Amino acid sequence: MGRELMNNISVDCVVFGFDSEQLKVLLVERTMNEANSDKILFTDLTLTGYHIYKDEELDEAAARIVFDLTGLNNLVLEQFYTFGALDRLEHPNDQLWLEQFGDVFSKRVVTVGYYSLLPSTEVPVIQKGRKVAWYPVNEVRNLAYDHEQILKKALEHLRYKVRHEPIGFELLPVKFTLTQMQKLYEAILGTQFDKRNFRKKVSQMNYVVPLKEKQIGVAHKPAQLFMFSRDVYDKTHKERFDFFI
Amino acid sequence: MGRELMNNISVDCVVFGFDSEQLKVLLVERTMNEANSDKILFTDLTLTGYHIYKDEELDEAAARIVFDLTGLNNLVLEQFYTFGALDRLEHPNDQLWLEQFGDVFSKRVVTVGYYSLLPSTEVPVIQKGRKVAWYPVNEVRNLAYDHEQILKKALEHLRYKVRHEPIGFELLPVKFTLTQMQKLYEAILGTQFDKRNFRKKVSQMNYVVPLKEKQIGVAHKPAQLFMFSRDVYDKTHKERFDFFI
């Protein structure tokens, strides 16, 4: 006998990635065919989520879902909000889709939202017969259920958090250039920074450590590589006891 | 027939208040007697929470719980985290307590945490046979279930939020003095501000509006009263596109 699922509690994961230009999100295509036919009734996109097992921690469930999609462990996984609106599964397409599963799941499902940060959009996404792909967060359309709302909230949290904590580095390769870092912050915050001022600021973050390495094989002056040191961050970071309301 | 409860999903509310000196939290005493006897087996403290109804939104459930305790509506209610650890109800005291209810509730309950901000600790708390009282957040001991963890997380969120958004005013009377405001921020952030610098900063917040009124009946120079204008805040506030990691 397998593990038992909770029929009314799920976890949904918003998987973010950065491709050196844009912030992207990993979505799965959902296609509904007419019974015993090839005729497509509708097709749309979903975040990835699943019901939790009765003997499974919430964080474990989130890790399982992301692992199932990426094969990666030890990613940043942050719970950001829980969604339980009564009508969150009531769109006709969703009703049609859920009918397939009969009475396995409850009509009222509360879902706990997590987001995850991938260091690249080049990880080999695991397809398993699904169509999984990266979409620029600003161009996402046609999401199932309340996933548009979930994505929006995840983005808000990411923006909020990235301004005060060094989580942005999770979206960069271990060794990165300052231009990559700047582009990342610009993409997440939706703004532009002056190159010199940005670098001045970063040079004061002693947990962004310059390496003795440079880019190779680029058709221009190769950039110096940096890495983020959580060690140095934890040791030197002081809470700003200021407020900016 | 009454409304049906979800047996495995609840909402817990952390109700904060400020008494001009300390940040406080509203807790309910829980006393377990031996069956058919006056002998007390244990006594401890809980946040207030309850299972949600099948036809009830999460926010509604939180509002209901706070209303049940304070008789107040329209309070700030902010969802901050969801707790679902497998062992969160497994302390012997909690097991003993829950036995009373037989099989009504599931052994695995996921609870959605909300916090609420009361403008005073002088609201008439509704007792209904319970022992409800304010406790200074720094001196809370002896909490049931995982409520210590929930309180800690609520505090973290409150501290985080109060530094960047004007929610502190929800904990002050509509008309307040700058000293009250300073004490509030000091209590929440656990720090001290210089009076002149604090006032200089506040004078730049044009949404903290001076009134033509002063304190009356105080045995010292009466302070000017101020109020917070959300209108002005919404109109003039700009997102700081800066980052301070």
Next chain:
DNA sequence: ACAAAAGTGTTCGATATACACCCATGA
């Protein structure tokens, strides 16, 4: 007159902002 809290200004150092040119590499 005294106790108690309100209210107020200046100096100094640090940080944000604005802005333009030369450099190293591969093709």
Next chain:
DNA sequence: TCATGGGTGTATATCGAACACTTTTGT
């Protein structure tokens, strides 16, 4: 040699931090 992105410094304005005395009221 050219195209591409990498890398750098200065001047000005704003903001934060430190610091002590006078004012107004009630008793």
